[in-house]
Amino acid sequence: MSTAKRPNIIFIVADDLGYADLGCYGGREANFGPVSPVLDRLAAQGALFTQGYANSPVCSPTRFGMITARYQYRLRGAAEEPINSKSRGSDTLGMPPEHPTLPSLLKDAGYRTALIGKWHLGHPPHFGPLRSGYEEFFGPMAGGVDYFTHCDSRGTHDLYEGAEASKAEGYLTDLLSRRAVDYVDRMAQDGNAPFFLSLHYTAPHWPWETREDADRAPAVKDNLFDLAGGNIHVYRRMIHHMDEGIGWIVEALKKNGQLDNTLIVFTSDNGGERFSDNWPLVGGKMDLTEGGIRVPWIAHWPAVIAPGAQSRQLCMTMDWSATMLEAAGVAAHPDYPLDGVSLLPVLRDAGHRFDRPLHWRMNHRGQRALREGDWKYLRVDGNDYLFNIPGDERERANLGRKEPERLERMRQAWEEWNSTMPAIPEDATVSLGYSVKDMPQR
Numbered sequence: 001m002s003t004a005k006r007p008n009i010i011f012i013v014a015d016d017l018g019y020a021d022l023g024c025y026g027g028r029e030a031n032f033g034p035v036s037p038v039l040d041r042l043a044a045q046g047a048l049f050t051q052g053y054a055n056s057p058v059c060s061p062t063r064f065g066m067i068t069a070r071y072q073y074r075l076r077g078a079a080e081e082p083i084n085s086k087s088r089g090s091d092t093l094g095m096p097p098e099h100p101t102l103p104s105l106l107k108d109a110g111y112r113t114a115l116i117g118k119w120h121l122g123h124p125p126h127f128g129p130l131r132s133g134y135e136e137f138f139g140p141m142a143g144g145v146d147y148f149t150h151c152d153s154r155g156t157h158d159l160y161e162g163a164e165a166s167k168a169e170g171y172l173t174d175l176l177s178r179r180a181v182d183y184v185d186r187m188a189q190d191g192n193a194p195f196f197l198s199l200h201y202t203a204p205h206w207p208w209e210t211r212e213d214a215d216r217a218p219a220v221k222d223n224l225f226d227l228a229g230g231n232i233h234v235y236r237r238m239i240h241h242m243d244e245g246i247g248w249i250v251e252a253l254k255k256n257g258q259l260d261n262t263l264i265v266f267t268s269d270n271g272g273e274r275f276s277d278n279w280p281l282v283g284g285k286m287d288l289t290e291g292g293i294r295v296p297w298i299a300h301w302p303a304v305i306a307p308g309a310q311s312r313q314l315c316m317t318m319d320w321s322a323t324m325l326e327a328a329g330v331a332a333h334p335d336y337p338l339d340g341v342s343l344l345p346v347l348r349d350a351g352h353r354f355d356r357p358l359h360w361r362m363n364h365r366g367q368r369a370l371r372e373g374d375w376k377y378l379r380v381d382g383n384d385y386l387f388n389i390p391g392d393e394r395e396r397a398n399l400g401r402k403e404p405e406r407l408e409r410m411r412q413a414w415e416e417w418n419s420t421m422p423a424i425p426e427d428a429t430v431s432l433g434y435s436v437k438d439m440p441q442r
């Protein structure tokens with residue numbers, strides 16, 4: 001691929017958005033109309049993946065997989081479920097700066113790189129986006145911040161402009177969208193180099209605040225989990241604000257004549273949380289049932305993707321990172337071969353399919369899963385299950401007793417894969433924001 005034709009890449013990641021929250025994934029309309037008209041249009045004009053997954057059912061582990069294009073289990077920091085305030089000051093619980101990353105590989109190949117939005121891969125001074133391949137950073141470092149005060153759950157201000165505190169004011173989703181528009185405009189004026197923009201929204205993650213809810217911020221400041229707040233209407237509005245901002249970015253690309261040769265990928269870092277629509281899937285964030293890991297995957301790239309493409313190709317987060325490297329004509333670092341597999345052939349031809357076994361494991365509830373073709377092996381709390389996913393997406397019809405040999409073969413395949421990964425460290429932590437005392441569990 002010649003340098004002149006290398007695409008711009010925008011990797012848009014929502015936070016805790018569920019499988020069916022978007023209209024194009026069967027989500028319901030809100031009381032104000034369609035929730036996600038812009039993303040629905042991008043899907044209609046690009047490609048929509050129905051069997052795409054997140055590398056993990058929780059935030060930071062998926063982001064380790066995303067930035068390395070490798071199984072996150074290889075890195076100590078990714079064993080935290082998720083990285084939390086106890087990781088502050090740690091020099092082990094974060095993205096090691098010497099490790100090659102998606103942005104560092106692209107930067108070394110001449111791309112301009114930026115992270116606008118959430119980092120969540122370890123705290124300064126040992127870790128940070130500017131140390132891992134991003135030339136620019138605007139956003140929060142930690143896992144969750146208030147949309148108006150930009151403070152984390154300990155009341156610490158957490159909005160950065162590069163390595164410095166940002167004094168920007170306003171609703172965070174809009175700040176990120178506007179900053180992305182500004183970046184797109186700036187890169188167009190700058191000239192020749194293609195750019196890689198990670199746009200990692202915190203929406204629609206708690207606290208439950210729309211653009212009009214600035215007055216809620218004082219009330220939730222000591223409890224960003226916002227356990228007494230929110231409803232599906234607020235939640236859908238938060239998604240809509242993000243969708244609107246993505247529309248501004250698409251317009252900016254169009255205005256600059258760059259929409260055709262920009263690969264836009266949209267997804268969520270994990271399955272939906274308490275107000276999310278995961279239908280017909282069961283479970284949500286923290287679960288290896290489908291609701292915790294199956295997420296939207298939309299790709300838009302008019303120069304390459306035929307409109308209206310739908311794919312049932314199995315894939316997970318790190319495959320998209322590998323796709324972006326291949327789209328840019330950039331090879332992996334030889335010492336850090338990718339676990340992710342490029343989906344570029346599928347983007348070129350939606351009918352293309354290849355075998356792609358996908359593995360997961362969680363410290364939380366001793367969960368493990370293997371998706372292989374139509375089949376899924378799942379363990380939760382010491383119980384083994386076997387599901388045929390196209391036959392039963394809701395994972396209620398356990399076929400383990402009917403097909404014990406298949407179950408055993410898949411269990412062994414998972415064990416073999418697991419033996420190639422570092423073990424879960426003894427001191428790895430699991431952090432849950434709430435329990436059955438706060439709300440009845442699913």
Ligand SMILES: [Ca+2]
Binds near residue numbers: 015
């Ligand atoms: Ca998340």
